[in-house]
Amino acid sequence: MFRRDFIKSAMAGTALGALGPAARAIASTDILWMTWENLAKDDYLAPFLNSRDISITKTFIGTDDEQFAKLRAGGASSVDLITPGLDKVEYYTASDLLQPIDFDKVPNAALLYNTFKNTSLGKVDGETYGIPFYWGINPIVYRADLMDEEPDWSVFFEGDAYNGKLAMRDYALEGIMIAAMYLGIPEDEMFHMDDKQLGEIKKVLMIQKSKLRTYWNSIGDLTNLFATGEVVCAFSWVPPYYDLRAKGIEMGMAKPKQGVIGWCDTIAVPKDVSGARLDATFELVNYLLGPEYGKMLAVGGPYAQSTSAARDSLSEEEQDKVFIKDLAVMDNFVWKQNPPRYNDWVALWNEVKAS
Known part of the structure; x- marks a missing residue:
């Protein structure tokens, strides 16, 4: 499936939009991000787009199953970034749809909370294929x-x-x-x-x-x-x-001490992304784990990033609302x-x- 054909197909089934002014259409590199609508708000991504010669086309999903089905149907060669659940990454890796995260290109990943660094989910043979992105609890x-x-x-x-x-x-x-x-x-x-x-x-x-x-x-x-x-x-x-x-x-x-059910979505890169698109995609991944995006997500979501990048810029009330004021909650996840x-x-x- 060619990239333009995939986009036409996505437009028929989900919301699809390009970020930034019309001039973005001639940016040197365009990234197609398949994700949840609440994560790709224009204001969340404006700082990234305004400082780079990159445009983002976004296609929205309704369920993780829908996302997986689209990639298996040929989208893996057309999409640059996806947002699978932490517990669902294994389905994508079993179908050989993803490539490992290049941590050298994602320096903000060094700020992952230990809970996310240490989880075995999203990993195969020590390689990370779905890097924890944003999370919450079901209390x-x-x-x-x-x-x-x-x-x-x-x-x-x-x-x-x-x-x-x-x-x-x-x-x-x-x-x-x-x-x-x-x-x-x-x-x-x-x-x-x-x-x-x-x-x-x-x-x-x-x-x-x-x-x-x-x-x-x-x-x-x-x-x-x-x-x-x-x-x-x-x-x-x-x-x-x-x-x-x-x-x-x-x-x-x-938040019971017997255990709290946590949820987490990841960001993952399909297997066939390469060259300039891959470099631009990892730039976006790094931004999504960084302080500007993290603060807007916490205030506007409200959702917590998987990194501590934005934590110190949030008020105690804002931290409490996304469960990062007292990080002990993660001990019972x-x-x-x-x-x-x-x-x-x-x-x-x-x-x-x-x-």
Whole structure:
């Protein structure tokens, strides 16, 4: 698939735009970046474009699966930069779609937080193919005015005080991870559980189901359930916490010591990128891990970079909002991985829900 043909195809299926004024079209090098729309805002990228003879064409994705499918269908020869999830990089490397990150061309990578330097995810045989880019957590969010104390994962499995007022996301991977953290199953075993362990998981998930108000799919629906008091505590994404606090509702956010599910997207370079395009792409990667972009992402997102480049330029309130004021939160991260027996996980999850 030729580059121009890929762009035409992208325009038919996703939002696509070029950054900068019309003169950018004649820049010596154009980079095609396939990413999430919230990461490629014009103002985020303006400092990069204004100081270089480089233009950026961006095509937006709706899911990681969509991105992977496009690369496998021929996009790997047309796209210069992609944004796969940290736990999804292995799918791309297994299909030989990526090239290793050249750290000599990405000096800001030296500022990666240790959690991201040390993770084995995104790597093959010691080479990094997906460099951690931006991240966050999926915590417990709760109505602080309607609960007696800050909860941990046990609230979903023990006691009767909040029966019928709890919610869990309808996603087998995270739901079973939470049950495993509650049971104390170590992270190095969590994604490789045997039949006996999965049997224990099923038992506690059956208990959990009896306590739930609902399994949620839409974060908007969950936010509404919090607002009405129908749900007082849920495994959640962060937005309900801030949205409802802004409306005057006393909300809390808990980061259980048993483990916090972290999420992280990476930046990765398709295999066939070379020459001037490759040099320009690594310039962009370095910028995305640097202080200017990091500050705008933190304030505008709000999302945290994987590096400390912008940390000192943020207020304590801004740092707290993207979880970098107290870096100890990273000590309890449990990253999502792809269990070899995931079909069994999904079957178990569906059996519990149908019971």
